Amino acid sequence: MNVEYRGVWTLSEVRDGRIHPVSYELLAWGRDLADTLGVPLSAVLLGSGVTEQAPDLIVHGADQVYVVDDPSLGHFRADSFSKTLAELVNRHKPEIFIASATSTGRTVMPVVYADLATGLTADCTELGIDTKERLLLQTRPAIGGNVMADIKTPLSRPQMCTVRPRSKKPLPPDPSRTGRIIAEKAEPGALSSVMKLLEFLPEKNVGAPLQDAEVIVAGGKGMKKGANFALLEELAALLGGSVGASRTAVDLNWAPYSSQVGLSGKSVTPKLYIACGISGAVQHLAGMSASDTVIAVNSDPEAPIFRVADLAIVGDALEVIPALIGRLKS
Amino acid sequence: MRIGVLVKQVPATENVRIDEETGTMVREGVEAELNPLDLHAVEEAVRLKDRLGEGTEITVISMGPPQAQKAVRAAIAMGCDRGLLLSDRRFAGSDTLATARTLAAGVKKAGGFDILLSGERATDGETGQVGPAVGQVLGMSVLTFVSAVESAGKGSLVVRRAVEGGHERVEAPLPAMLSVVKEINTPRLCTLGGKIRAKKTEIPVLGADDLPLPAEHLGLPGSPTKVVKVSYPQITRSGKKVSAADSVDGAVEEILSVLRGRGIV
Numbered sequence: 242m243n244v245e246y247r248g249v250w251t252l253s254e255v256r257d258g259r260i261h262p263v264s265y266e267l268l269a270w271g272r273d274l275a276d277t278l279g280v281p282l283s284a285v286l287l288g289s290g291v292t293e294q295a296p297d298l299i300v301h302g303a304d305q306v307y308v309v310d311d312p313s314l315g316h317f318r319a320d321s322f323s324k325t326l327a328e329l330v331n332r333h334k335p336e337i338f339i340a341s342a343t344s345t346g347r348t349v350m351p352v353v354y355a356d357l358a359t360g361l362t363a364d365c366t367e368l369g370i371d372t373k374e375r376l377l378l379q380t381r382p383a384i385g386g387n388v389m390a391d392i393k394t395p396l397s398r399p400q401m402c403t404v405r406p407r408s409k410k411p412l413p414p415d416p417s418r419t420g421r422i423i424a425e426k427a428e429p430g431a432l433s434s435v436m437k438l439l440e441f442l443p444e445k446n447v448g449a450p451l452q453d454a455e456v457i458v459a460g461g462k463g464m465k466k467g468a469n470f471a472l473l474e475e476l477a478a479l480l481g482g483s484v485g486a487s488r489t490a491v492d493l494n495w496a497p498y499s500s501q502v503g504l505s506g507k508s509v510t511p512k513l514y515i516a517c518g519i520s521g522a523v524q525h526l527a528g529m530s531a532s533d534t535v536i537a538v539n540s541d542p543e544a545p546i547f548r549v550a551d552l553a554i555v556g557d558a559l560e561v562i563p564a565l566i567g568r569l570k571s
Numbered sequence: 572m573r574i575g576v577l578v579k580q581v582p583a584t585e586n587v588r589i590d591e592e593t594g595t596m597v598r599e600g601v602e603a604e605l606n607p608l609d610l611h612a613v614e615e616a617v618r619l620k621d622r623l624g625e626g627t628e629i630t631v632i633s634m635g636p637p638q639a640q641k642a643v644r645a646a647i648a649m650g651c652d653r654g655l656l657l658s659d660r661r662f663a664g665s666d667t668l669a670t671a672r673t674l675a676a677g678v679k680k681a682g683g684f685d686i687l688l689s690g691e692r693a694t695d696g697e698t699g700q701v702g703p704a705v706g707q708v709l710g711m712s713v714l715t716f717v718s719a720v721e722s723a724g725k726g727s728l729v730v731r732r733a734v735e736g737g738h739e740r741v742e743a744p745l746p747a748m749l750s751v752v753k754e755i756n757t758p759r760l761c762t763l764g765g766k767i768r769a770k771k772t773e774i775p776v777l778g779a780d781d782l783p784l785p786a787e788h789l790g791l792p793g794s795p796t797k798v799v800k801v802s803y804p805q806i807t808r809s810g811k812k813v814s815a816a817d818s819v820d821g822a823v824e825e826i827l828s829v830l831r832g833r834g835i836v
Contacts, residue, residue: 256735318741319703319713344734347699348715355671355704360795363667363698378799384582384695389802397795435712436743439729443737450735456835480835498754499733504694505607505753513835534833535810536826542812549808552829554822556815564823569836 245334246398248283249275252326252340252349253298253306255288258315260297263341263453265411268302270368270404272412274337274377275304277370283307285329287322289315292424299420302412306422307333313432317345323352324431330357332425335399337377339368342403343452354401360394362402364508366531376400386508386527406452407510444499448483451500456482457511459502459529460490463518463539463558467495472562473517479569485509485529487519503528517558521546538562572627572724575684576616576651577674577702578609580635580642581695605642608690610649610758612751616688617650617759619723628652630684632677634662634670640774648761648769655681659778664791667696671704673789676782678709686723687711687748699750706748714741717749 251267253260268284275282284303286295288310295306309325326349330338340346342364354361367380371393377400379392394400448454458477460470473484486496488503502509504524514532519525521537521544529535530549537550538558547553554561583604605613613631620627631646633639634657643654657677665673678684687709689702699715706713718738719731726745731738733752761769779789787793815822830836 319715323707344716344732348703348713351667351700351703352707352713354700355668355707358668358795361667361700362796363700382804383697387803389804390798391800391802392796393799394796436714436741439740439742441737441739442731453735480830498752501753513830513833534829535808536829538815538822542814547810547812551808551810552825553810553812554815554826555812556819556822560819561815561822561826564819565826568823568827 246336248280248333248335248337249278250283250285250335250338250399251303252338252346253284253286254341254343254345255286255291258288258290260286260291260294262411263343263406264298265301266406266409267339267341267404268298269409269412270339272302274368274370277372278336278375280336281305283335285326287314287325289313292422295422299418299422300414300416302418304420306420307425308422309425309427311427311432313434316438317349318434318436318438319348319352320436321432321434322349323356325427326353327356328427328431329425330399338399338401340403342405346403350401350403357399359397359399359401362392362394365402365404366408368402368404377402382508384527386530405508405510448477451483451485451502451507451509454483454509454511456480456513456515457485457502457509457529457532458482458515458517459485459487459519460496460517460558461487461519461525462489463520464490464495465518465559467493469559470495472559472566476515476562476566476569479566480513482511482513485514487522487525516546516550517562519546520544521548572619572623572686573682573684574616574619574627574629575678575681575687576609576612576629576631576646577687577689577705578613578631578633578642578646579606579693580604580633580639581606581693603638603641605645606690606693608692608694608753609646610690611753611755612688612690613646613649613651614756614758615720615749615751618756619686619720620650623724630655630681632657632674632681634658634665634673634677637776640776643774644769644772645761647772648765649759650765654772654774656774656776657778657782658776661779661786661790664794665789666794666796667698667700667704668795669788669790669793671701671708672784672793673782674701675705675708676784677777678705680777680782683709683746685745685747686728687746689748689750691716691750691752702748702750709746709748712743712745712747714743714747715750717751718754720749720755
């Protein structure tokens, strides 16, 4: 056993120069793990001009923050971020290192773990500690949520995983918490990148990225034509949510691939999922059945989507949704 | 230009059924197929070859049981030139690290590539870790969630990456490992000629002894992660069913009461 590896680390995520809230979700997971193990919880923060935000991580549960604040880390790049993280891990030797299963986490962690030759478990929905063995217990869905696997990393360190966004609520901010903010340096070789970010093209889509959305209004074949997705956008805007789509709707070009929910699209866990004219093929259910609340509107009373619905409305989405929008507006 | 594509054979998801009693996926008797998300990697490789012209060769590599040569042939039928299957009982039980190391050894054995492609993830394991890990082991530029290859050649390439809230355009030097998302293209259907060529193409099979890898990197012993338990969660819930046939307003009222109850409005 690698007794020299000690402590729990979370990777903070910075978007547009600000710490993204998924970083606080990770700290809520990390706090549980660190308290069970009786070790400190550290947040790792990489970016340019981010040091002044480090106290936010303490307030949300971290005991200490390792900050690498360097102009070269202003934008995420797979190579410089992973080299810097690997250097920090080798220097401080945490026993557990977790990141969000966002595009950043799912890029940088596979590079770091391959570099360190340790274990990495993808897209966990539940984390715990096997106290007898002092091991991280990682639970993750596979085959579209039809199988749940419990996974351990018995010998290699750190035990690494990515965690599905929205799988845990952040701790309420506690301004009385105190902790250490530690400025770290990385080797120039680690900070250098061969990649050049040329441009960022923001999506015209309204609402939050699908995986961050609290409310998702999704449409399928029952919406009849692409133009009717405007109804879903209107409803989503009224509920502060984002628009999702079934594979059929994406294949018909009614919605972009970035909004596809299901086995070959995204897995989402919003507070509320409203399925409009989606029959609910198993591939679709795989991506949304873990939502807190599901409302389904479909004209087929036997539609499989109703199997996972808290409220099943048997009716035409093109009648029900406009009526709902009308009521919400009045 | 030398192009490689990593593919995986997975249980077919198109005709998956749910067991009415248990609410879980029926896997018995389900056929295997080429991972649907890998089709986009194969398609992009073939398009790159069309763009780059003469002297570009595509090799498709898979690791799996002997039957996985079917997935390799499916990729050749779409336009890949050569195939390679890594198959050995000693590979069994590989986690993503052991898989990545084995595939990386296979890539080296195949002579290396300027551009290596994979799907975003496989629809069974759903980790998305193997492609980037192979790229890292081989010291390539790792580009994930690639939604377009804008240009490639002269030692570098420009791609678009689909990330939260939009796309970024990134330039990176070759050799590069690209894991591609579904929106990058629409995979072609294979032609009869392609199928015949795929059938005739010999697929070399390499085992553990053929690869430059220490035994402790292989299979279960070479896998840092261990699956300790597998369970099959129920995905059914029993909700309230309301018909909108008589009254749309009544149905809307039901929806509003759920929205209020959950604090959405």
